Amino acid sequence: MASLNYTTAFQRYKAKLDNPNWAVSAISADGELVISCWKQYFEPPADGVLRYVDSLSRWNGSNRAGWNLLRRHLEITLASNLNVRLVLARTDNPEAVAKGGDASKLNNTFSTREDLIGRLTHFDGDHFTIEFRRS
Template sequence: MNYGEAFTRYGAALRNPQWSVCAENAKGELVVSLWHHHFRKAVGNTIRCVGKASRWSGPGNAEFRESMNKAFETNQVIRAVIARTDNPNAVERGEGASKLKNTFSIKEDWFGKVVVWDGDTYEIEFERRN
């Protein structure tokens, strides 16, 4: 599926498909695009995604930080769009990821919450529910 379709599967519409990385759906969940290589090894029924907002810049970053502030303060449910790239090193250098070969998937049985957010570093813990 493509990027927009992944968000649509959760019922979320991106504010700007060119740079948005997150959007709320009608259920009040925050749907976030997260890099596959930022996920840690699963422990039992949970898995964490760990990263830093300072890794990249631009309007999508500002939108992401605002959304993470709200999600952390309100314990908002997070849903994941998992992005895989052919060049994780370019992503980590903050290069324009839209120019890379990327694929997107979702995990409909994952429900997460922001467990760490300091304005830069984030950790989102997902739990698998049947």
């Protein structure tokens, strides 16, 4: 997996970010949710499933526009049963991400996993789970 520019990673899925400075999700031209997911929030793979578990409440409010957009995208994805595509985000400071700070100031890398298709299997307005499987 080669490291990509953040916006280029989304473009690989035909998705355009509303604002690359704060958006972490987009709906692609193909009608799929494209989301940037932090590597440290994936559970170990089991039964061919790669499970991403995170929560909106982890964010401390420094990126309210991105938070609101992601929430809306998760609601749309759940209601319409959209496929989910992965932009894998890695950081050199997972502790700062866990505290909900502004991750745009960290040393991050991004790659795509075009071999995986995800489904939003849980969203309660805060906590969400996306299950990725090989396509």
